[in-house]
Amino acid sequence: MGWLFRPARPAGPLVRGLRRLADPRFYLKSVIVLGLGGLVLVPTVADLVNAGMKTVASAQGDCRILRVVDGDTLSLICPEDGMVSARLLGFDTPEKFAPKCLAEFIAAEKAAWALRTLIQKADRLSLKRQGTDPYGRMLVRLELDGVDVARAMIRAGHGRQYGGGLRGTWC
Template identity: 35%
Template sequence: MQSHSDSKPGGATLVLFEAEHLKANIRNALVEAALSPWQRSFLSDVLSKLEKYGGRARLSDKQRLKLNEILGGDGTRRQEAVTTSRTTRQTRRSRFRTPSFLSRRIRWWRRRLVRDAVVVALIVMAGLVYLVFETGPVQPFLGTVGKWSQAMGPVDQAFTVTDGDTVHVAGERAGTRLVGFNTPEKFSPQCEYERKLGERASSRLRELVKSPNLQLTKVPCACPAGSEGTDACNHGRSCGVLKVDGRDVGQILIGEGLAVPFICEGNRCPRTPRPWCG
């Protein structure tokens, strides 16, 4: 007679009755027992093999030993696993549940957005403080007629002093570079002496524009045709001549040692003179 199982080196073959009994126990364990992830994966693999091969399924001695450890020595689950309530399992799972990948990513992005918003706010505040202390008060003046966007000529809008050779007309996107001279840089100096001299030139220009007799006239920039008003021409700035009591402010600053001549011809300019750092 043939026994219920054949002992072979590759493991023992299960008869149909034993296979069905084992499948039922594994299903119950997967539903009710508190299993570790590894135990659950192991039982699922054995169940798949039993469902596929039935009584012809072959289990190694090691697999049988693990089944006995998980389900019990007689092929059934231990009593303590049977008596564990569903409420206790749910409480335990909720207590030790780790955050999902999506929730972790959402929290990470939320923290990053808050950090970036704080950094941007600090940069904006620093820029505002710099403008308040560096650009000085608005120096208004009234010209005669005209707007440079239609035709070059006098401007009838208020402006602020940016530095010794640049002003900014109210309502315009970019500043107006005063032509014929160059003052030391106070925003990007090559040395400390140039920065200090640039501050003096800016302060002197603010003093000059306090005069009631001002005239700012827009003139063509020395740029290729069609490029004026773009970044390719003078960094998007327009060009102008500012006179105080009939005198060009550039000539006044040059005479006081706060500027040097800077003459452009046609649509070309020489290299910007900056002799203050040697």
């Protein structure tokens, strides 16, 4: 009768693995990890492709676009200045890092991808520096194949005209 009341053996690796696969939390965690990876990894790879292939002509020398921060901000590396953040002039896009609602975040992602695509498709890129903003970012006009990027982004519906001052909501 002693064999009936013996303590159970601990579960082996196969049983533990099967239990994990049966747990819905495993799938939820997987989706979250893949989603976050997609939000970080995919844009980073796209930006690295642009950085390796695209130079931007400026009066101070050729710069490289390291990263599209959001639809109207870039990270550049320039010979004289090193790595700098650059705010594109003439338009405003939704905020990616401090969105006021989910719709603004989604629109910001779309705007950032639209800018990446425009940069990738362009043969000639040039920028004109026009000072710095209160946050220390370089203010620039970016032209892609002779077309102001502000006009292209506004025309595509990813931004709106902006010359400073109060900005409207995207929610």
